[in-house]
Amino acid sequence: MDRKRFEKMLSLGYCEKGDEKVGKYGNGFKSGSMRVGKDAMVFTQNGTTRSVGFLSQTFLEAINATEVLVPMCTWDMEWNIIGDQKQAEKGLNIMTNYSQWLTEEAIRAEFAAIPKTGTLIHIFSLSSLDDGTCEFQFLKNDIKLTERREADPLTPTISDAPYKYSLLAYCEVLYLVPRTQMYLQGQKVLTKLFTHTLCTTKSSLVKLKGYPHVTATFGFIPNPNMRAIDFGVYMYHRNRLIEPSTKVGMMIAGNSVGIGCFGCCEIPYLTPTHNKQGFMQNNLYIRVKRNLATAFNSYWRSCIPPGGITDFWKSVQVGVVDKQFHQCSKCRKWRPVENTFDRSAHADWECSENNIPGQSSCTDPELAELIHMGKGINKTPKRKRGEDDHVVIKEGKSLIGRDVSVSWSTPNGISVEAGVIINYQHETDEYQIRFKDRVVFGLSDTFTLLRQDTRDLSMDEEDSMEGLKEDKATPKRRGRPPKSASRASTPKKEEAPTPKRRGRPPKNPGTPKKGRKNGYEISGSEESDDEDEMSFHVQRQEALDQLFMQIKELQSITEKKRKVTDIDEFDSLKKAPRILRDMRASVDILLDK
Numbered sequence: 320m321d322r323k324r325f326e327k328m329l330s331l332g333y334c335e336k337g338d339e340k341v342g343k344y345g346n347g348f349k350s351g352s353m354r355v356g357k358d359a360m361v362f363t364q365n366g367t368t369r370s371v372g373f374l375s376q377t378f379l380e381a382i383n384a385t386e387v388l389v390p391m392c393t394w395d396m397e398w399n400i401i402g403d404q405k406q407a408e409k410g411l412n413i414m415t416n417y418s419q420w421l422t423e424e425a426i427r428a429e430f431a432a433i434p435k436t437g438t439l440i441h442i443f444s445l446s447s448l449d450d451g452t453c454e455f456q457f458l459k460n461d462i463k464l465t466e467r468r469e470a471d472p473l474t475p476t477i478s479d480a481p482y483k484y485s486l487l488a489y490c491e492v493l494y495l496v497p498r499t500q501m502y503l504q505g506q507k508v509l510t511k512l513f514t515h516t517l518c519t520t521k522s523s524l525v526k527l528k529g530y531p532h533v534t535a536t537f538g539f540i541p542n543p544n545m546r547a548i549d550f551g552v553y554m555y556h557r558n559r560l561i562e563p564s565t566k567v568g569m570m571i572a573g574n575s576v577g578i579g580c581f582g583c584c585e586i587p588y589l590t591p592t593h594n595k596q597g598f599m600q601n602n603l604y605i606r607v608k609r610n611l612a613t614a615f616n617s618y619w620r621s622c623i624p625p626g627g628i629t630d631f632w633k634s635v636q637v638g639v640v641d642k643q644f645h646q647c648s649k650c651r652k653w654r655p656v657e658n659t660f661d662r663s664a665h666a667d668w669e670c671s672e673n674n675i676p677g678q679s680s681c682t683d684p685e686l687a688e689l690i691h692m693g694k695g696i697n698k699t700p701k702r703k704r705g706e707d708d709h710v711v712i713k714e715g716k717s718l719i720g721r722d723v724s725v726s727w728s729t730p731n732g733i734s735v736e737a738g739v740i741i742n743y744q745h746e747t748d749e750y751q752i753r754f755k756d757r758v759v760f761g762l763s764d765t766f767t768l769l770r771q772d773t774r775d776l777s778m779d780e781e782d783s784m785e786g787l788k789e790d791k792a793t794p795k796r797r798g799r800p801p802k803s804a805s806r807a808s809t810p811k812k813e814e815a816p817t818p819k820r821r822g823r824p825p826k827n828p829g830t831p832k833k834g835r836k837n838g839y840e841i842s843g844s845e846e847s848d849d850e851d852e853m854s855f856h857v858q859r860q861e862a863l864d865q866l867f868m869q870i871k872e873l874q875s876i877t878e879k880k881r882k883v884t885d886i887d888e889f890d891s892l893k894k895a896p897r898i899l900r901d902m903r904a905s906v907d908i909l910l911d912k
Contacts, residue, residue, distance in 0.1 A: 320363045320365055320370065320438065321365055321367070321368055321370075322368060322370055322393045322401065322402065325361075325363055325370045325372060325391070325393070326391070328348070328361075328372075329349070329361070329372045329374060329389045329391070330389075348440075349374065350594065352374065352440070352442050353374070353376065354446070355442050355445060355446060355455075356442040356443055356444045356445040356446060357375070357376040357377050357443075357444035357446075358373075358374070358375040358376065358377050358378075358417070358418065358442070358443050358444045359373075359374045359375070359440060359441065359442045359443075360372070360373055360374075360414070360418055360420070360440070360441045360443075361373075361374070361438065361439070361440050361441075362429050362430055362432075362433065362438065362439040362440075362441075363433075363437070363438040363439070364430060364433055364435075364436060364437070365436050366396075366435060366436050367395065367396060368393055368394065368395055368396070368401060369393070369394045369395075369396070369398075369430055370391065370392070370393040370394075371391065371392050371393075371414070371426055371429075372389055372390070372391045373389065373390045373391075373410070373413065373414045373417070373418060374389055375417055375418070376444075377417050377444060378390075378413060378417040381417070390409070390410030390411075390413040390414055391407075391410050392407040392410045392411050392414075393407070398427065411423050411426070414426060418443075419443060429441075448465065452465060453465070457504070458504070459504060459506075460487065460503060460504050460506045461485055461486060461487040461503065461504065462485075462486040462487075462503065462504065463484050463485050463486070464483075464484040479548070480548060480549035480563070480564055481545075481548075481549070482549075482563060486503060487503055487508060490503065490508045490510065491508065491509065491510055491511055492511070492513050492553065492560055492563070493510075493559065493560050494510065494558050494559060494560070495512075495513070495555040495558045495559075495560070495583070495585055495690060496512065496558060496653070496689060496690065497510035497511075497512075497646065498651050500648070500651070506666075507666045507667075509662055509663060509666060510646065511644075511662075512644050512653060512689070512690065513553060513581075513583050514536045514538065514583045514690055515640060515641070515642055515643060515644045516540070516640055517536075517538025517539060517540060517541070517581055517640060517641065518538060518539050518540075518541045518635060518636075518639060518640050518641050519538055519539050519622055519635070519641070520536055520537065520538035520641050521536070521537055521538070521618055521621070521622075522534050522535065522536045522537075523535050523536075523537070523614040523617065523618065525584065525607070525610045525611060525614055526610065527603075527606060527607065527610060530588050531587070531588070533584050533585065533586055533607075534584065534690075535552070535582055535583070535584035535611060535614050536582065536583050536584070536690070537580060537581070537582045537583075537614070537615060537618040538580070538581060538641070539579050539580055539581070539622075539631075539635060540579050540580075540581060541635060541636065541637055541638050541639055541640060542637070542638065543632070543637060545579075546578055546579030546632075547578055547579070549564055550564065550570065550577055550578055550579055550580050550581060551563070551564035551565050551566050551567070551570060551577075551581065551582070552564075552565045552566075552567055552581070552582035552583070552584065552611055552615070553565075553581065553582065553583045553584075554584060554585075554586055554589075554598070555583070555584070555585040555586070556585065556586060556587065556589060556591050556598075557585075557587060558585070559595065561589075561591045561595055561596075561597065561598060562596075562597050562598055565608070565611075567582075567608050567611045567612040567615055568611070568612030568613070568615040568616045568619075569612075569615070569616055569619060570615065571759055572725065572759055574725065575627075575628050576619065576628075577615075577619070578628065579632075580615075580618075580619065582611065582614075582615060583690070584611070585690075586598075586607060588603070589603065589604060589607060639658060640658065642655055642658075643655070643656050643657070643658050643660060643662070644656065644689075645660065645662050645665065645668055646668075647668065647669050647670045647681060648666070648667045648668060648669060649669050649670070649681055650670065650681035652670065652681065652683075652685050653685055653686075653689060654670055654673050654675070654678045654679075654685075655675055655678055655686065656673060656675065657674070657675075669681070670683065716743050718740050718743065718750065718768070719740050719741065719742065719743060720739065720740065720741075721739070721740050721768055721769070722737060722738075722739055722768070722769040723737070723738055723739065723740060723752060723767060723768055723769060724736070724737050724738075724767045724769055725738060725752065725767075736754055737754075737769070738752045738753055738754040739752070739753055740752055740753075741753045741758070
């Protein structure tokens, strides 16, 4: 870099890349280097100039600086200082006092490691744990975070996903289609096409109205040791990994569903956070995750046999992927190779060594479908609802209200949580299960029934709203229904007016009690006449009780205004005010004012 570009690189908050550039925010040199260590020295030359810059927290803390100061110095190829002589000498003096280079000659000697053009970065004063131990382990071909200690519980362990503690594993999947050659501890990093490290891969279009379609590819990892450690969807943005191991759909249940399954997609219209460690949590992000959940659920059901995940793993060959690719070290194009090809033994491999016709020369184009080459997910075609469908729906809805238990996998082991089935979706054959603080979807093999009877579900919106629509369609007379013709023709005795009562109908004092039904006393002569009347009052009272419970629950949701993290809770929260108004209107119709 020349002096002008070098100053822009070391300036905080500056970015000259437009929205059309890949990796708009770069790889985060300033924020990333200061996370690794307190000081960083940068050497760069472009063939005509040489520059050095010092980004140091040690220096800023020593002088109690209120703003960031970055000492710099630039020479020509003959070691003549370019620019302000006084400022350059002052910068060199700071570097020799607060860095490991004690003289100007030692600083100049570092440029010998740069052949003609390039940039060299030294990071030192590395971060340490509370006990003083260095946070990093420097291995032969990798740099790893130190394993967790009680003093620092946030440090990942070997049981976590590899990209969380291994720089090598993170660099391997950092780019969707890697083009950059990276070296770690002096050894070349064998980057990979993530989707071609899986087996049984299938692709699906993720459609979102108003946005371009996105292709998501799902597959299973053939390494049995990694199945329970890491799984989920790897979400990329402009070729760079933003959010790995995102749990969607039935993966959220935490049981065997989703174990060992990975997804991969590039979503250009989502907005990454500034540190590129996730996407902005907005409504668009929630809609994308919902569509990814639908695609994953379809993929899982199309792959897993009736015998379950155990039978599926028996059919998977360990270490065998659908199609293997390797990168040419000369042209950096990706070529398909034989599945028996050992990538680790061919770090400096070239296209001319390939045996596949049409892919054995650097002039040959790459395959058009380089990322997503799996077959499409076969979705179940829509059928006209027949007798079999009615049977399935009837059996599925018969479980609504049943108490169930679900096993969750946690860092401390397996935990069991009780819930209740509140809905059934015939199209996806999924049950909606409500727990104390969230609602999830799952198949019938994700839960265990606890009891035979069903409970009264006050939160079953569909059934309650259908009942309300029927009430509105056929308005009923308030108070008691009209009497039958036989009773209407009988002359009535004049009686003193009595206050009107809600709920149970008034007793007939002149008739002996013959029996009791649903809490109401009936007489023998009026039993057939009052049966419809009592049934009406019982239904009305039950409807009122159900409506009051729903209103109370919905009011608690709207008043708490809690932070919603689950998609289903988010949808129910948006519907709450509308449902609340409909319920209150229905109560006004049913109540006898």
